[in-house]
Amino acid sequence: MKIRHLVLAAAIVLLPAAAQAASKVGDFALADRIKAKVASGAPLDIYVSYHDVSNEFAPFMKAGVEKAGAEDKVNARFVGPVGANADGQISEIETLMGKMDGLAISSVSSDALAPVIDRVLAAGIPVVTFNTDNPGSKRLAFAGQDLVQSGREAGKLMAKVLDGKGKVLITTIDAAAQWSLDREKGAREALKDSPGIEVVNTLNTGTDPQKIYSEIENAMLANPSVTGVLSLECCSTPAAGTWVKRNGATGKVKVVGFDLLDQTVQLVEEGEIQATIDQAPEKQGFAAVDLLVKFLKGTPIDNVDTGVKVYAKDNIAEVAKK
Known part of the structure; x- marks a missing residue:
């Protein structure tokens, strides 16, 4: 099936992001290796872990990740399990611990991944969630729909x-x-x-x-x-x-x-x-990377609500034309 780029249209219904104080890098114990990398201006390595890279929705997310990587001038890598496999997602994240300067994650299972998110944060690596939130973890911000x-x-x-x-x-x-x-x-x-x-x-x-x-x-x-x-x-x-x-x-x-x-x-x-x-998946993928880059460069970050837009027969031509 040919994958069509989605319309990043203004939402008809804006969904409220969960209230929280903006996260600041000054309040976070950033790993020394990441501090040195930020100070040197070397390209950052941002990993975006999606809960199933094999489904038909994944290419839309990946497109947003790649766009953000190019615009923010970072190495943005789209990773994740083939099939909704929590153990596979956990294992992959654990192998990347020493390589990641930041992690964005859409969890296969909130319960299974929350402790992993917290371990990554404890190692001084900033983590945000996207697409699927994990409010039981200490993640710094969320980008996606309610x-x-x-x-x-x-x-x-x-x-x-x-x-x-x-x-x-x-x-x-x-x-x-x-x-x-x-x-x-x-x-x-x-x-x-x-x-x-x-x-x-x-x-x-x-x-x-x-x-x-x-x-x-x-x-x-x-x-x-x-x-x-x-x-x-x-x-x-x-x-x-x-x-x-x-x-x-x-x-x-x-x-x-x-x-x-x-x-x-x-x-x-x-x-x-x-x-x-x-649900604006390209926008979600873009925001997942962009939030981490902003955070690492000292800009406070908060939740990004990507909203919803409803398409029916009377307005679907907006998408078909694209």
Whole structure:
């Protein structure tokens, strides 16, 4: 699949970043080797660890990381496990401890990675989170959406396109991941405001594209009364829209999801997907690097809220033109 550059558009809904005092390098015990590197003006080595570099969303993040590396004149490296593997992410970070001048991380598991983040910080290496926050750690700042709130926005959209009644299937490629749990929490909270809507199940599809589609197909066969599919991420969104198209269910089964993969954009244009939420992944990847560079150069940093923008048939042409 051809990967399309996302539109870094102004958000329709701005989500509140968690309140915190700005982090300052003067308050942080920076490792001596990093202090010397900053003082000499040598290029900094920034590592950006994403929770699954094999999924279709990862290239968007990587594009933002590379852009920031070029603009900030640092060595920005995009790393992470293939598949959502917490042990793999931990092992990779531990092997990079002596090489990193800064770490940005989107955790596979908040609980598993929080102690690792704190160990990296204790070694005098600044750490920020992006895409998926880890508030249980001592990370310095977070760049991304409020995931619970973005789930609420998706739930509100689902309720709107269903006119407040129907049966909804929630889909996700990793039901145990913290980002998924947060989004689902928000979505379910919003859907509760519509008593006529019933959530029949949360479907954990896994990350393989063919398996995602077959899991959705089997779930729809088992639940023929479902009238809405709410995807919590990039990759089950186009699969749900494709199921609608193949089964002649346009207008009968409504789909709301996330992100702007090429296939998702096309399916929104065609009417098989009613709405998709952009979470500005390139902006998140860029901010992950930029926050660390600013911090290391003495500028106080705080959370960066990348917001959301909702795309539907009436405005998806903005993306298609790109």
